[in-house]
Amino acid sequence: MTPRSRTQPWAMLGPTLVLLVAFFIVPIGVAAFESFFAWDLLTPPRYVGAANYRAIAAHGGLLALALRTLAYSAVVVSGTMGLGLALALLVNRPGRVFALVRASIFSAYIVSWVAVALLWMALLDDTGGIVSHFLRAVGFGNLSLLGDPRAALPTLAAIGAWKLTGYSMIVLLSGLQSVPPSLYEAAALDGAGRWSRFRYVTLPALGPTAAFAATSTLVTSFQAFDVVRIVTQGGPARATQLFVYAIYEQIFLDLRVGRASALTVVFFVLLLVLASVQLRALSPRGRPS
Amino acid sequence: MPHSVRASSRVSASRSRRDLLAALLGTLASASCGRSARPLRDGSRVVVTFWYAFGDLVRKVLLDLVDRYNQSQSLVLVRPVHQGDYFEALAKLRTAIAAGAAPPLAHVVLEVLPYLARAGVLEPLDGYEGAGELALVPALSQRGSFGPGAAQETYGVPFNRSTPIAYCNARLFQQAGAHVPTTWDELAQVARSLTRRSSGSVTRWGFEVPLSWWYWVALVGQAGGHLVEPDGKLSLGGPAGEAALELWQHLVRTDRVMRPPPGGDYQAWQSTSEGFLQERIAMMWSSTAFLRYLEASAPFPIVAAPLPRASSFSVPTGGTMFVLVRSAPDEEKQAAWSFVRWMCEPEQAIDWCTRTGYMPITRRAVESLGESGFYMRHPNDRVAYDQLAHAQPWPWAPDLFRVERDIVEPLLQEAVLTGRDAHEVMQEAREQAAEPA
Numbered sequence: 001m002t003p004r005s006r007t008q009p010w011a012m013l014g015p016t017l018v019l020l021v022a023f024f025i026v027p028i029g030v031a032a033f034e035s036f037f038a039w040d041l042l043t044p045p046r047y048v049g050a051a052n053y054r055a056i057a058a059h060g061g062l063l064a065l066a067l068r069t070l071a072y073s074a075v076v077v078s079g080t081m082g083l084g085l086a087l088a089l090l091v092n093r094p095g096r097v098f099a100l101v102r103a104s105i106f107s108a109y110i111v112s113w114v115a116v117a118l119l120w121m122a123l124l125d126d127t128g129g130i131v132s133h134f135l136r137a138v139g140f141g142n143l144s145l146l147g148d149p150r151a152a153l154p155t156l157a158a159i160g161a162w163k164l165t166g167y168s169m170i171v172l173l174s175g176l177q178s179v180p181p182s183l184y185e186a187a188a189l190d191g192a193g194r195w196s197r198f199r200y201v202t203l204p205a206l207g208p209t210a211a212f213a214a215t216s217t218l219v220t221s222f223q224a225f226d227v228v229r230i231v232t233q234g235g236p237a238r239a240t241q242l243f244v245y246a247i248y249e250q251i252f253l254d255l256r257v258g259r260a261s262a263l264t265v266v267f268f269v270l271l272l273v274l275a276s277v278q279l280r281a282l283s284p285r286g287r288p289s
Numbered sequence: 290m291p292h293s294v295r296a297s298s299r300v301s302a303s304r305s306r307r308d309l310l311a312a313l314l315g316t317l318a319s320a321s322c323g324r325s326a327r328p329l330r331d332g333s334r335v336v337v338t339f340w341y342a343f344g345d346l347v348r349k350v351l352l353d354l355v356d357r358y359n360q361s362q363s364l365v366l367v368r369p370v371h372q373g374d375y376f377e378a379l380a381k382l383r384t385a386i387a388a389g390a391a392p393p394l395a396h397v398v399l400e401v402l403p404y405l406a407r408a409g410v411l412e413p414l415d416g417y418e419g420a421g422e423l424a425l426v427p428a429l430s431q432r433g434s435f436g437p438g439a440a441q442e443t444y445g446v447p448f449n450r451s452t453p454i455a456y457c458n459a460r461l462f463q464q465a466g467a468h469v470p471t472t473w474d475e476l477a478q479v480a481r482s483l484t485r486r487s488s489g490s491v492t493r494w495g496f497e498v499p500l501s502w503w504y505w506v507a508l509v510g511q512a513g514g515h516l517v518e519p520d521g522k523l524s525l526g527g528p529a530g531e532a533a534l535e536l537w538q539h540l541v542r543t544d545r546v547m548r549p550p551p552g553g554d555y556q557a558w559q560s561t562s563e564g565f566l567q568e569r570i571a572m573m574w575s576s577t578a579f580l581r582y583l584e585a586s587a588p589f590p591i592v593a594a595p596l597p598r599a600s601s602f603s604v605p606t607g608g609t610m611f612v613l614v615r616s617a618p619d620e621e622k623q624a625a626w627s628f629v630r631w632m633c634e635p636e637q638a639i640d641w642c643t644r645t646g647y648m649p650i651t652r653r654a655v656e657s658l659g660e661s662g663f664y665m666r667h668p669n670d671r672v673a674y675d676q677l678a679h680a681q682p683w684p685w686a687p688d689l690f691r692v693e694r695d696i697v698e699p700l701l702q703e704a705v706l707t708g709r710d711a712h713e714v715m716q717e718a719r720e721q722a723a724e725p726a
Contacts, residue, residue, distance in 0.1 A: 038725070041387040042408035048725075055724070059717075126551055126560070127569040141490045147551030149706050233553030236500075237703035252380035254695040255404070 028268055035261035045258075052262035065263075066270060069222065069243045072157045076221040079161030081214055084168030085206075089198075091169070092176050102173070109166035113226035120159045121146075121231055149239035152232055156240050159227060164220060168213040175209030176202065215278065222271065243267045328620035334366040335624040338392035341369050342378035342609075346582045347449070350644045358631055365624040367394075374555050375609065376694075386410050386614060393617035394625035396448045396609040399434055404687040405612065406444045412613035413442040417626045423633045424652045428677040434606055438521075439685035445610025446629050447650040449641070451576045452604045452673045452680065453507050455597075456583060459590040461493075461571040469594040473511070473536055476597050480546035483571035495546040497564060498574040499557040500537065500702045502693045503607055507574075507596055508533030510603025510681040517684035523722050525697065525715060532599065534704055534711040541705050549705055553698075576607060577673035580646025584669065593669035595676050602679040608647065643667075648674050688722075696721045 003009050035052050039045035056062045091102045108116065123131050126144045135143055145155040179202060187197045225244045228234060234241035234249060241249070247267065251260035329336040343351055348371065355367050372378035375398045385391040397405060405411050414420050420443065427433040429447040431440075457469055465483050470476040480495030498504045506516065514529020526533065540547035548570065550560040562579055564570040566586055574596065575583075584591055596604055611629045613622050631637060638654035641647060643663065649655045655674065658664060664671040683689070696718050704714040 040408070041383055042405075042410055051725070058724075059721075125563075126548065127564045127567055136490050139489075142548070144548075144551055147549055147706075149703070231552075233556065235553035235699070235702060236549070236551065237706050238699050252384070253376055254691055255383070256691075256695075 028265070031261040031264040031268075033261075034257055035259075035265050037258045039257040040255045041257060048258065052256075052258040053266075056259055056262050056266070062263075062266065064238075065241065065243060065246055066266075068153065068239075068241065072153060072160070072224065072240075072242055073218055073221040075154060075157035076160040076164065076224075077214055077217050079158065080164045080168045080217050081210065083161065083165045084172050084213065085210075087165065087169040088172040088176055092173055102170070106166035106170050108163050109170075111163075113163070114230060116159065116163050117227050117230035120162075124155065146232060147236055149237050152236060152239045156224075156227060156231060159231070160221060160224060163227075164217050168217060171209060171213040171216075172206060175206045178209075179205040218274075218278075243270075328618040328624075331366050334364060335620050337365055337367045337394050337621055337625045337628060339367050339369045339625070339628070340372045340378060340382060340392050340395040342372050342375050342396070343449075344374075346585075347578065347645050350641065354632065354637055354641065357637075358628055361631075365627055367625075367628050376554060382614075386616065389616065391614040391616060393614055393621035394611065394628065395614065396611050397445070398609050398690075399445075399607060399683060400693060401690045402431070402445050402610060402612070403435070403440070403685045404690050406440050406442075407687040410615055411444040412615045412617075412622055413444060414446065414613065414626070415443050417623075419630055423630070425633070425650055426648070426652055426655060426677070428680050429606065429648065429650050431610065434682055435685045436517075436682040437519075437685075445612050446633065448609050448611045448632070449578065449645070449647045450606060450608040450650055451578045451647055452606055452676045453504055453574050453596060454577050454580075454672050454676065455572060455574055455594040456565060456579075457572045457592045457594060458565070458568060458570075458587075459592045461568065461589070462592070465571075469592065470597045471595075472597050473599045477536075477540060477544060477546070480540060480572065481544055484546040491545065491548070493568070494548045494564070494570045496540060496572050497548050497550060497561050497570045498537075499561055500549050500698075500705055501557065502698050502701070503605060504574055505530075505533055505537075505697070505701055506605045506681075507603065508536060508599075510605065510679075511596065511599045511601060513600040515681075515684075516689070517686055523686070523688075523692065523719070525692075525719055525722065530718075531711045531715045534701060534715065536599075537701075537705045538708065538711060542708055549702075577646050577648065578608070580669055580673075581644060582646070591669065593672040595672055595679075602676075603681050604676050604679055605683065606677070606680050643670070646670065646673075648677070692718075692722045 034045070036047060036049060037045040038048045038052070087105055091098050091105070123129050124145050126132055126142075126147060131145065135141075135145075143151065145151045183201050183205070184197055187201050192200065223244055224242050225248065228240055228242055228245040229248075232240040234245050243263070244267075247260050247263045250256045250263060329338070339355070341348075341351060352369060355369050359366055370392070372381050378395070379397060379401060382391060382395050382397065391410075402411075423446065425433075425447060429450045431443050431445045431447075434447075455469065461483060462468070467479045467482050468475075470479045476496065483493070483495035484491060485493040509516065509526035509529045512526070512529035512532040514524070514526030514533075516523065516525055518524050518527075524530070537547070537549075541549055548564070550557040550564070552560055558575060561570065561573050561575060562583065565573045565575075566583065566588075568589065577593075580593065595602065611632070613625050613629075617625070632641070633651055635651060635653045635657055638649050638651050639657060642649045642654070643658070649658060658670075686692075700714050700718050703709055704711055
């Protein structure tokens with residue numbers, strides 16, 4: 001389409017640009033500015049240079065936080081995609097029963113994080129939870145899935161994966177149903193077995209859909225807050241403190257706007273790097289599209 | 290329709306649109322500029338928005354009292370607004386103060402009072418009518434709750450005040466032939482005797498306490514330490530701080546008689562209470578605030594007891610103080626003060642403490658409870674009040690709240706759950722606490 005005038009593209013882009021600048025660019029700029037001050041909202045800000053960045057990096061805190069968040073996201077995305085694909089393959093069948101199963105699995109996705117968190121807290125409760133009873137019965141003793149620093153993060157990630165699996169299942173199911181049956185018929189005529197048809201027809205055809213599902217799940221997992229706030233509050237011993245929760249904790253609970261801003265800037269840069277890596281990886285020619 | 294009527298109708302419609310726009314802009318302007326200097330009113334009554342942070346039974350009791358106050362007079366209308374737990378409520382209060390939209394009345398945890406006072410956002414209360422005549426229990430007043438160096442002005446009036454106490458399942462104690470521990474050694478011994486195991490798993494824990502700052506401060510005092518030394522240096526108890534941590538490590542990791550409850554903040558407290566009520570924990574430390582709820586909910590008799598000692602008995606006081614927000618309109622502050630005074634009257638103070646478990650905050654309330662025989666009938670209620678004889682005042686340290694949440698609590702949990710050396714952990718805590726905020 002040829003623009004009617006030079007200004008027409010800008011007029012079309014204008015509203016989006018205004019929103020982008022007002023709600024993304026300006027806040028990030030403000031956060032970058034405030035990251036050079038010590039400020040508690042109530043007393044006047046004090047310029048401290050790069051002290052906030054040094055403070056969040058001290059004692060390996062920033063690296064641990066970044067690695068923890070990446071580990072959480074890796075488990076959520078891989079768990080969600082693996083389970084989602086398996087379930088999509090299982091329920092990709094006609095009939096009311098399978099429709100009910102699909103709806104049941106997807107229902108976890110539309111339930112609020114708060115409800116999901118409370119449900120799993122009850123199930124995982126050390127003293128009265130069904131999961132804890134089961135773990136004791138199979139010889140895990142008094143393992144506390146939410147109270148043990150080694151187990152808490154994988155447990156939280158498993159809760160995240162459980163909630164998001166329904167979403168990836170539905171997206172992958174739509175991808176599965178859009179694969180032309182003629183491709184399977186042609187492969188079968190060429191002597192391809194079930195595994196070969198899955199490996200050489202289904203998986204390549206699902207590529208773009210899987211990339212979309214993985215990207216959106218990755219974004220959601222990086223935004224994890226509700227589940228941390230309700231289930232563990234970042235504990236035990238900071239084992240489940242993820243980036244967004246750490247920012248919340250610094251600004252609202254520990255009274256440090258400057259450090260929260262420094263964390264926000266680092267988080268923004270981390271996401272930029274990840275997004276560019278992802279765009280490069282998903283681009284057909286290995287270049288950002 | 291005649292022309293004049295149509296014209297009049299157009300003018301009227303245009304005017305009403307203008308009025309609507311003006312009202313909208315006015316609302317937006319006042320919202321962006323925060324509270325106006327005019328008090329909020331409901332008819333002729335001044336409205337006092339009161340941000341509070343409670344749940345369950347305590348919330349119900351508070352709302353009952355507010356209702357009673359609102360019905361008892363026609364000048365002030367208190368509107369309570371629930372704001373989550375103490376920390377959530379504090380986060381919202383700070384943000385609202387910064388945005389110029391804070392309510393006139395709130396209640397804040399004790400440790401945060403020096404910080405808010407230093408920030409200059411709290412109303413000094415000494416000049417308010419009757420401020421000197423409240424006859425507060427000295428250890429619970431602001432002056433008694435904080436050590437030397439505390440502000441001369443009064444910024445907080447005690448509201449829900451507590452100490453940690455030991456809750457014992459009397460039935461399980463009787464079955465095990467155990468007595469309430471009075472020393473740390475006895476605590477470990479009794480916890481061992483009450484713990485039950487089956488196939489390598491613990492089926493009943495002898496003891497439990499949240500790995501929380503408040504209880505650790507109690508242990509520090511019992512081991513003879515102080516968070517801040519007389520010269521003002523933040524020592525976090527020195528060797529006593531390490532001994533307190535080592536006791537937890539011993540009970541959790543060596544003896545395996547104490548369960549570290551999952552969750553942070555008050556979730557861990559709730560988990561402890563639930564385990565105790567389900568008889569999966571024989572003895573726990575918790576706030577006296579839960580006394581009435583636990584007594585009403587437990588299918589077994591509860592014996593409350595003072596905390597044990599190492600070298601001396603010691604407990605911190607806890608809970609919150611009423612505060613007035615300085616930036617609120619004067620009329621609202623006056624109205625809020627009248628509610629605070631009313632809450633300090635013996636009838637309300639007694640109602641509040643007898644229905645919850647919190648301590649009575651005025652001397653007259655304590656005398657009335659004694660004279661009426663309440664403490665004879667409810668000896669558990671007396672424990673927290675008697676412990677005030679060993680209450681250790683808090684240092685008036687504006688950074689204490691930050692040190693508590695950002696440094697000490699996560700490190701305490703790490704040391705107990707991973708077995709990190711107590712000396713090394715406390716050294717790290719002291720170094721971090723010494724860094725500029």
